[in-house]
């Protein structure tokens with residue numbers, strides 16, 4: 001369980017408060033989607049959560065323990081981060097990259113063991129990407145590298161999994177692969193998952209709750225209560241329609257952006 005309590009953050013060189021009194025939680029076995037317009041503060045929030053930026057006030061708790069009081073080693077044993085694959089450039093093989101996920105569990109200066117490499121290979125196999133184990137990450141496609149980064153995050157069996165736009169830059173097939181993995185992890189009931197995304201329809205598919213960040217506040221609630229046409233108008237300035245249908249006993253919803261709000265609509 002991760003709980004964010006009245007968090008406030010502002011960059012030192014800026015007058016804008018990126019978030020003010022931000023509070024929400026993600027229970028074990030649940031997925032939260034974070035949505036919001038470009039530049040609203042999604043990455044900034046992840047940086048605060050991961051300890052790369054210091055927030056002004058408020059607190060973040062993992063299983064009711066404040067992260068401020070937690071050692072880095074304890075934090076990183078529980079939390080795994082999957083960065084966007086486009087920003088990565090590494091000279092490691094898929095197997096080496098996956099083994100690196102075990103680093104919080106390995107003493108400094110100690111090399112990974114044969115057992116660690118076997119666990120890494122097993123993790124790649126679980127995700128169906130063992131063929132990437134000997135491939136250099138620099139020679140992988142965005143989708144392949146994203147899957148290896150997910151393997152690296154999962155190998156240490158984290159409680160909290162944080163993913164920064166894992167399906168951006170991927171084709172539709174690879175997007176579905178990533179969404180399926182998140183759905184499977186969610187169904188296992190062992191993780192609290194936080195996923196930054198630019199796709200509201202993905203929030204519908206994988207996230208029980210959604211945090212929608214805006215300039216003048218935020219909404220946090222069940223996804224179906226957050227992702228609606230009124231909020232998309234207010235937070236993205238677009239008119240849209242939500243389309244829902246059933247297929248093979250499963251319900252699906254997606255969002256069709258129709259057009260930008262007109263100046264009159266904005267002023268109304």
Ligand SMILES: Nc1ncnc2c1ncn2[C@@H]1O[C@H](COP(=O)(O)OP(=O)(O)OP(=O)(O)O)[C@@H](O)[C@H]1O
Nearest residue numbers: 011013014018036037038039040041042043044045
């Ligand atoms: N180091 C910094 N100093 C001052 N302002 C910053 C700094 N880094 C980011 N910002 C500003 O903070 C705001 C939030 O940026 P952030 O990258 O968190 O947005 P985002 O929601 O992740 O955007 P996107 O969807 O485009 O990735 C932006 O206005 C950005 O210009």
